[in-house]
Amino acid sequence: MNINDNKITYSSFIEAQKEANRLSKEHNRGFNVYKSGCGWMIGGVHITKEKKIKSFANLHQLLDLYKDDENDTSVDLFIRDVERQSVISESEEVGVDLNWILQNVSIKQGFEVGLSAANKKTYLVLDLTQDTNKLRLKMGGKFDVHIPLMKKQCDALISKSVRWHTWNSKSRDTNWLPNEWFYLVEENL
Structure with a gap:
């Protein structure tokens, strides 16, 4: 039996994508659109969507694969700092x-990313694009110790659609603008 037997063939990608999105929501599973002959079909490959990060335990699921070995405590230290920051700031x-779409991941000094000319601190910089729009996100400051871990994770997300987490201070104004700073990035499935 052919995997395309009994499947509907759509004449346009857009039409097939709309149906794939509907099926994904209905069945809580990812559905893919693929080209078959002179039309578009849905299925073939089911994509299991990653859970969105909703708890500190989920952070382990997301980041543990970027550990160097079992003795690497970088993920635990990152989660500890996120827990501490979440007490005073809302994510x-x-x-x-x-x-x-994440296009580039780099490490730069503060003066290279528009901060003070004397700022030689290290920042993780992400360059993103959306159609013709460009965006540059930074991570540093208190979270600069986590740059090696986050760089490994971000390198794996190059050319993928992403979403990010930033802080909004509960008690005071903050320099953490949502389109400038991040502390965590995930694939946006």
Whole structure:
């Protein structure tokens, strides 16, 4: 039996994508659109969507694969710092309904990313695009110790659609603008 037997063939990609999105929501599983002959079909490959990060335990699921070995404590230290920061700041998820594609991951000094000319601190910099729009996100400051871990994770997300988490201070104004700073990035499936 052919995998395309009994499947509907759509004449346009857009029409097939709409149906794939509907099926994904209905069945809580990812459905893929693929080209078959002179039309478009749905299925073939089911994509299991990654859970969105909703708890500190989920952070382990997301980041443990970037550990160097079993003795690597970088993920535990990152989660500890996120827990501490979450006491005084509220996390905001950005880019969920948008299609921001991670183009480049680099490490730069502060003066290279528009901060003070004397700022030689290290920052992790992500360059993203959405159609013709460009965005540059930074991570550093208190979280600069986590740059090696986050760089490994971000390198694996190059050319993928991403969403990111940033802080909104509960008690005071903050320099953490949602389209400038991040502390965590995830694939946006």
